[in-house]
Amino acid sequence: MAKRKKIIVIEAQRIFRKNKHGMDFVALEMIRGLQQLDTFNQYVIAVGPGEDQCLEATENFKIVLLSSSNYFIWEQLLLPQLLKKEHADLLHCTSNTAPLFLKIPLVLTLHDIIFMEKKIGNNTSLYQNLGRIYRRWVVPRILKKVHKVITVSDFEQNNIAAAFPELRDHIITVYNGVSTRFKPLPFCTDPRFSALEKGSYWLLLGNTDPKKNLKNTLKAYAYYLKESKYKKKMLLADLEQEHLDRLLTEMDLQEIKDYLIVEAYIAHDLLVQVYNQAFAFLYPSIRESFGLPLLEAMACGTPVVTSNTSAIPEVAQDNVVYINPNDIRSIGSGMLELENNHLLYDNLIVKGLARSARFDWNQTAAKTLAIYESVHLSK
Template identity: 30%
Template sequence: MKIGIDAKWYFEGPASGKMVIRNLVNEICKANSKLNFYIILDKKCENLQLDSENTKVKKVYVWNGNNLLSNVFFVPFVAKKYDLDIVLYQTSVSLFGKHKKIAYIHDLIYISHPQYYTFLERIYLKPLKFLTKFSDFVITVSNSEKNRFQNLAFTNKDIKVLHHGYDSLFKVIDGRDDEDNSEIKSRLQLNEKYILYVGRINTRKNIPNLLKAFQSLEDKQIKLILVGKREWKTDDLNSLLDDPSISDRVILTGSVSNEELSIIYSNAYIFCFPSFEEAFGLPPLEAMASGIPVVVSNSSSLPEVCGDAAIYVNASEPNEIAEAITRLLSDTDLYNKYKQLSVERAKAFSWTNTTQNLIDILEKRYVK
């Protein structure tokens, strides 16, 4: 059985898509399976090596000037050329070709909450529902997102759930004074305690309410570090960031490498993620794996991911966010309790398990 894995985002692509496919492919290269995997990569990356090479896993290449066009029109030629039985597509599948098609769709937030997307993004995603009709089944990333599929009557196809894992870089680090750590702390002007947010800087992630909560904290020494790229609809942040009471204590780092991020996580005191809507919510999982108490929204997929290891808040209430942070700042026993709960909860997720679950689904469905 020959399985093609759409991995065009392995080297370059949207941050979440790249993270998913890179980890899946790396684990597939280590796994024992009856299946023969073909990793479909971007043609312009032919001279680059996978993190984990395996002679049993073949690499093939395709044009990827546009992911939608590549999936619909070019990947079927690859499937035919290598006689692939199945292709696991990232997002949109093709309506062409005799091979079985699996749609790996991260979320449908663009339908349920269109206000968080630009007009062009919504136009780009518009064909997704039609194209999904040509899939054999669908994979998404949480039971919460599966419910969204069903509530929107998006597809009548079977929907499987594969939770994300987290990169092994994100772990509890006891020694915090090594050279790399010190350099990053110095460059970002980090003090001993800071609250951390990681993710895109946009309306859906609810940064204004996080800043309002931060303004109201009694602790006027602690800093707030925002790690991520500033995106569409963030103009309302400027007035909040210019507030003299917090302007010198809020640091926007922009995008950072995973190596830098692991150090930023490990030095954080509290992680706060008051997002309005998530399909999975990887940053809270990375924070928990790093041994940080987390404060997250009580909506969408976040309770599914964080379990009993988080303090939950109403994302629309800055005072509630501030109160949760204050509880952790003022109560050492509570802080240590959630620190330990974070570490234990993170153990429930791994890319090794995710990949094995994918292989089990494929073997059960297709290997006779």
């Protein structure tokens, strides 16, 4: 019996937005991998409005723009209309949520269930708070109907299975990959960063989400500055200067301000240069379902100081300096250990390059395609 060609719709609502973040890049790289791998099935990539046309259509990959910027309308009204119009056989939603009413099989990428857990700290972002409320309402309902759940680590698979035991046999771990653009570079070309001497700063992705642990990290950096012989600066990416100033005032840490370099947003194609120029990457997150930035740093030959919590040890293994993210002195001591132990530093460069090379988007795409093929179609 001949293999049946499927019409597969992939939700990629945010990949065209200019300021992309983790889940956006995961969806984008996975789709690019599928374009290289699968020339048989027909794909419809559903995207939202945005300036960054970062994905090109191919013969069997059509890109359809659904124009609403309201996420609820986009997902719950426009996406189901597209499924009907395209006579879709399968829907893959890539960012934790999906339409509530579906007549076709659903594959859902559930990166984490942090939104179902006790809140970490107080989040001042209205956008993030509304997103949490929406996910807490939608996800339990769609999980009753999902055919397959993809998650990004065994740690997160166990979390989901504990919270939703009925899904235990439907969850599959598919690791993220590392883009080939992340690699050691001989020099930095962007004028904002080429002026910074290579190895002169720590890099921190300073997201305001409480799980990213910014307050403890700033306190730990103040401790580091008191103890360090070198007193390297810190580059904080993905953070507004106004927000940082409020934090420094609130925590009485104005004395460290002159050591901080702030960039509100660094485009992904420039991030490789920032990793390369950094002395090391600081990733003291309290809770991660995977931890893609630490692999990106490793792939650039940049050592990593990171947390001993959640999925991070599963991904990083013994190729980093581990710290307790809830202990300010532990964070600072980890930074000092890496700075003062040159043998450790050089060793982690070599080990990090080898570890990151094991994560490939083509493998992610191949495992995702195998999941699509495993879903039985009713028509």
